Amino acid sequence: MPEQVYSHQEIESKWSARWAADPKLFAPEDDSPKPKFYVLEMLPYPSGALHIGHVRNYSIGDALARYKWMRGFNVLHPMGWDAFGLPAENAAIKNNRHPSEWTHSNIEQMKRQHRRMGFSYDWNREVSTCEPEYYKWNQWFFIRMFEKGLAYRKQALLNWCNECATVLANEQVVDGCCWRHEDIPVEQKELTQWFIKITAYAEELLRDIGNLQGGWPDRVLAMQTNWIGRSEGAEIDFTLETGEKVRVFTTRVDTIYGATCVILAPEHDIVKLYATGEIAAAVKAMIDKRATQGPGDVEKEGIFTGLYAINPFNAERVPVWVANFVLTGYGTGAIMAVPAHDERDFEFCTKYGIPIVPVIRPADGALPDAVREAFGDYGVVENSGQWSGIASAEARKQMAAHAKANGFGESAITFRIKDWGISRQRYWGTPIPMVHCAVCGVVAVPDEQLPVLLPPDPVLKGTGQSPLAADESFVNVPCPKCSAPARRECDTMDTFVDSSWYFYRYCDAHNNEAPFDPKKIAYWFPIDQYIGGVEHAILHLIYSRFWTKMMRDIGLIANDEPAARLFTQGMVIKDGAKMSKNKGNVVSADDMMDEYGADTGRLFGLFAAPPERDLDWTASGAEGAYRFIGRVYRFVTRSIDRLDTPGAPTDADRKVLRKLHQTIHKITNDFESRWHFNTSIAAFMELVNEIYANEAQLTGATLREVLEKVVLLLAPFTPYVCEEMWELMGRPGPVLKQPWPEYNAELAKEDGAEVIIQVNGKLRGKLTVPFGTSKEELERLAMADEKARPFIEGKAVVKVIVVLDKLVNVVVKG
RNA sequence: GCCCGGGUGGCGAAACCGGCAGACGCAACGGACUUAAAAUCCGUUUCCGCGAAAGUGGAGUGCGGGUUCAAGUCCCGCCCCGGGCACCA
Numbered sequence A: 001m002p003e004q005v006y007s008h009q010e011i012e013s014k015w016s017a018r019w020a021a022d023p024k025l026f027a028p029e030d031d032s033p034k035p036k037f038y039v040l041e042m043l044p045y046p047s048g049a050l051h052i053g054h055v056r057n058y059s060i061g062d063a064l065a066r067y068k069w070m071r072g073f074n075v076l077h078p079m080g081w082d083a084f085g086l087p088a089e090n091a092a093i094k095n096n097r098h099p100s101e102w103t104h105s106n107i108e109q110m111k112r113q114h115r116r117m118g119f120s121y122d123w124n125r126e127v128s129t130c131e132p133e134y135y136k137w138n139q140w141f142f143i144r145m146f147e148k149g150l151a152y153r154k155q156a157l158l159n160w161c162n163e164c165a166t167v168l169a170n171e172q173v174v175d176g177c178c179w180r181h182e183d184i185p186v187e188q189k190e191l192t193q194w195f196i197k198i199t200a201y202a203e204e205l206l207r208d209i210g211n212l213q214g215g216w217p218d219r220v221l222a223m224q225t226n227w228i229g230r231s232e233g234a235e236i237d238f239t240l241e242t243g244e245k246v247r248v249f250t251t252r253v254d255t256i257y258g259a260t261c262v263i264l265a266p267e268h269d270i271v272k273l274y275a276t277g278e279i280a281a282a283v284k285a286m287i288d289k290r291a292t293q294g295p296g297d298v299e300k301e302g303i304f305t306g307l308y309a310i311n312p313f314n315a316e317r318v319p320v321w322v323a324n325f326v327l328t329g330y331g332t333g334a335i336m337a338v339p340a341h342d343e344r345d346f347e348f349c350t351k352y353g354i355p356i357v358p359v360i361r362p363a364d365g366a367l368p369d370a371v372r373e374a375f376g377d378y379g380v381v382e383n384s385g386q387w388s389g390i391a392s393a394e395a396r397k398q399m400a401a402h403a404k405a406n407g408f409g410e411s412a413i414t415f416r417i418k419d420w421g422i423s424r425q426r427y428w429g430t431p432i433p434m435v436h437c438a439v440c441g442v443v444a445v446p447d448e449q450l451p452v453l454l455p456p457d458p459v460l461k462g463t464g465q466s467p468l469a470a471d472e473s474f475v476n477v478p479c480p481k482c483s484a485p486a487r488r489e490c491d492t493m494d495t496f497v498d499s500s501w502y503f504y505r506y507c508d509a510h511n512n513e514a515p516f517d518p519k520k521i522a523y524w525f526p527i528d529q530y531i532g533g534v535e536h537a538i539l540h541l542i543y544s545r546f547w548t549k550m551m552r553d554i555g556l557i558a559n560d561e562p563a564a565r566l567f568t569q570g571m572v573i574k575d576g577a578k579m580s581k582n583k584g585n586v587v588s589a590d591d592m593m594d595e596y597g598a599d600t601g602r603l604f605g606l607f608a609a610p611p612e613r614d615l616d617w618t619a620s621g622a623e624g625a626y627r628f629i630g631r632v633y634r635f636v637t638r639s640i641d642r643l644d645t646p647g648a649p650t651d652a653d654r655k656v657l658r659k660l661h662q663t664i665h666k667i668t669n670d671f672e673s674r675w676h677f678n679t680s681i682a683a684f685m686e687l688v689n690e691i692y693a694n695e696a697q698l699t700g701a702t703l704r705e706v707l708e709k710v711v712l713l714l715a716p717f718t719p720y721v722c723e724e725m726w727e728l729m730g731r732p733g734p735v736l737k738q739p740w741p742e743y744n745a746e747l748a749k750e751d752g753a754e755v756i757i758q759v760n761g762k763l764r765g766k767l768t769v770p771f772g773t774s775k776e777e778l779e780r781l782a783m784a785d786e787k788a789r790p791f792i793e794g795k796a797v798v799k800v801i802v803v804l805d806k807l808v809n810v811v812v813k814g
Numbered sequence B: 001g002c003c004c005g006g007g008u009g010g011c012g013a014a015a016c017c018g019g020c021a022g023a024c025g026c027a028a029c030g031g032a033c034u035u036a037a038a039a040u041c042c043g044u045u046u047c048c049g050c051g052a053a054a055g056u057g058g059a060g061u062g063c064g065g066g067u068u069c070a071a072g073u074c075c076c077g078c079c080c081c082g083g084g085c086a087c088c089a
Helices: A008-020 A052-070 A086-095 A099-117 A132-147 A198-207 A218-228 A253-258 A269-274 A277-292 A343-352 A392-405 A502-508 A518-524 A540-553 A589-595 A598-607 A619-642 A651-672 A677-693 A700-714 A719-728 A775-784
Strands: A036-041 A074-076 A151-161 A166-168 A187-196 A230-240 A245-250 A261-264 A302-310 A317-323 A334-337 A409-415 A434-437 A441-444 A476-478 A485-488 A529-533 A566-569 A572-574 A753-759 A762-769 A796-803 A807-813
Touching: A008 A099, A008 A598, A008 A719, A036 A052, A036 A518, A052 A074, A052 A099, A052 A529, A052 A566, A052 A572, A052 A589, A052 A598, A086 A099, A099 A589, A099 A598, A132 A151, A132 A441, A132 A502, A132 A540, A166 A187, A198 A218, A198 A230, A198 A409, A198 A540, A218 A540, A218 A566, A230 A253, A230 A392, A245 A253, A245 A261, A245 A334, A245 A409, A253 A392, A261 A302, A269 A302, A277 A302, A277 A317, A302 A343, A334 A343, A392 A409, A502 A518, A589 A598, A598 A619, A598 A677, A598 A719, A619 A677, A619 A700, A619 A719, A651 A677, A651 A700, A677 A700, A700 A719, A753 A775, A762 A775, A775 A796, A775 A807
Parallel strands: A036 A074, A036 A529, A261 A317, A529 A566, A753 A807
Antiparallel strands: A151 A166, A151 A187, A230 A245, A230 A302, A230 A409, A261 A334, A302 A317, A434 A441, A434 A485, A476 A485, A753 A762, A796 A807
8 A cells, every 4th residue: 555645534534424323332331340430521511612622621531531441441431411501591582592492403513523523422321401301300309408408498698690680609700790701790689599508518528628639639629628618716695785695706716805896797687676877878888889899909887886795705895886898698797806916807996996905915925005907816815814824726715615614605617608599590491399389388399290391482581580480381380288379489490500410310311210320320430530621610519529418418329529530621722812702712623623633633632731731722733733643644554565574673673662662651651640641642753753763674563563552552642543544454443442552661671771971960971881780880981981081080089979870970179 | 818820942841759951842944855836754943152063161940049969850038920719707
């Protein structure tokens, strides 16, 4: 066969069709004796077009999946669609199409692109979250949580995005703006909504971060730790002169003798009870201002309520204020202000002339006469009755215990994380399976009536009213308990519910009796490797962890965490900016595949940067990857006829085989440790350069040996062209079921050790010696070395450092 | 302010355990092939000196110190860039 020109269209369309025709090709085996490996990439939202960011994400997972198959694992590698959500509904309003139609046509488009990319998914397990077979189980889980008190309704101030016309969870607010609309400030609205009690798991979510260390990126774990935000402190009751108690939360109860006022959040119950006239008006103004204010520094403002409270530790009477910087949703919504030891309290009390009383001194200093700035560190407690002279840390414990013993407080822990508000006033989501009955109250839809189907013909306006409420035939329903006329809940669920457990469904995607068969979960879980963007570090990834723990506690599964290992890949950058529609720098997967092909797209994406780092997409870089694939392909095709030509082994054979085994070692290591495929591919390029340099001298047997291994090593990165070359070499496929090339350390070994000669740490010469040459001999050779000698002669040799097979460093003086 | 990353040629990067800084690729330049071009193959390219050249000397991994025979790598103190959290009591 003469040398062939690499034509990606021909090769990729040929194998894409063949792979699609074999539904078992990428399916895991039942009852397999092989060890299992579950590799998962985050499922996409079906926007309609795959772009380079997706391609990068899936190329990483696909390389791993193919490698694991070749290493003899039974691999589960599924794909699905996060198919509910706002874009479908907004597109529907704009184009007057049904969200379902829009979504399904997008899925079809993207699935075609996926197939074209040749990713090794088991499409038999495809999950689409907008199908009743899937969202039925969202409802089922919701009812289980309702029964356990983990799903509940309450009135609360909620984040509202006017553009989305719906409520947002705290996790969906970024810099005070909507996560989908970075320039739309989120407003606060008081609404009655459904919440999921993720806070019941706050302690465990935090504790188990310890078990994820090593398997999950530190960055993600740090972000989750921050988000959960545990603070240890105490709650203390200050008694008002009117008799009510105001409970404050503090992490520094040791400073309580320095408390000079109590400050309430504007929304606090006591304020509602006692604020009248001018004060009430000022408080309302504060609430309104805060509701519309964006993020950033806000001037502290407050007003005296006219009330006084008694500090239970020293019986001192302190004024009660209301201030805009005290948050209603954190701690108890009330604080004791200790201006001498808290920067914020200092700022506030200075502004309003409230006294400042220092009670903590630095361990090696004295109490200041006049406080010029807050001293917030731990120190020694002073002027604090029986605790004077005790260190802060110890005083905290003792004073909390004292409060408890005397019935006016106790040690307490608060979390920053809040319950997950899941009600959405939109159509395209899972209906919340609840009924409101005038007699029975809120009643769950019985399991046998699930799923509660979305009505097929919604009236969509995007006005902020739940579209389901306009559909009388949906709304009106008899109460499941008493059969009296009742009304259905009309909100739908946050789509993050859908993505919290989809990866369990892949294990048993067509189960009609249960969300999944626990036996299948026991086999596949935890996910061995999860791969996705870091933007989900606290959204999807914290919800998923919660959902797993919840499912464990209702007895469905045994694992505590969904994924043993997580990998977060970097963003794709083009022309200095993150690829996004707004910036107009998106490269579509289709355009890329037309021009360069799927293999090139994958190879460049993996070669241009280590996968965790941001990747610069450049056309010239892609050209380079394309040229390289062509270089391999041309060599293989022009060598086909020589593969079985007999001949005596040559020096070139040995050199190329050595390079081959060094490359096997390198690539295998990269797969097994840090996934720096950029260096795997660089090593592979070096191998190909070596083969080119020795082409004429290679014998047939070596050519066959080396080229077959070349194809196998490259297959996880560029599967199409490798499948084609494998076939051309007369080998039966598929490549991903071939064993991974085995490393032979003997063949990889160099002829001799290259030892560098340094004088005072500077490189002065090189030696090639047999491995294991003795210290004395190396020292002798170094001293005699022609290049090194001029730097040694005439100087006193202080000492000589020898590292066997590696280096000699002669230290001289003078 | 606190918590994570990161800073190396014209560019993307490599150097994994402290041991030859810049592998591999892009771009640029030169050569071969060609009537010519494209494609392909081969070569050069951190900076500053000296040299016609082969070579050869010095400097160099954000900045300042330190440890060490030896530092991009370890330690101390800074600067800059990216990300997360943030009146969280």
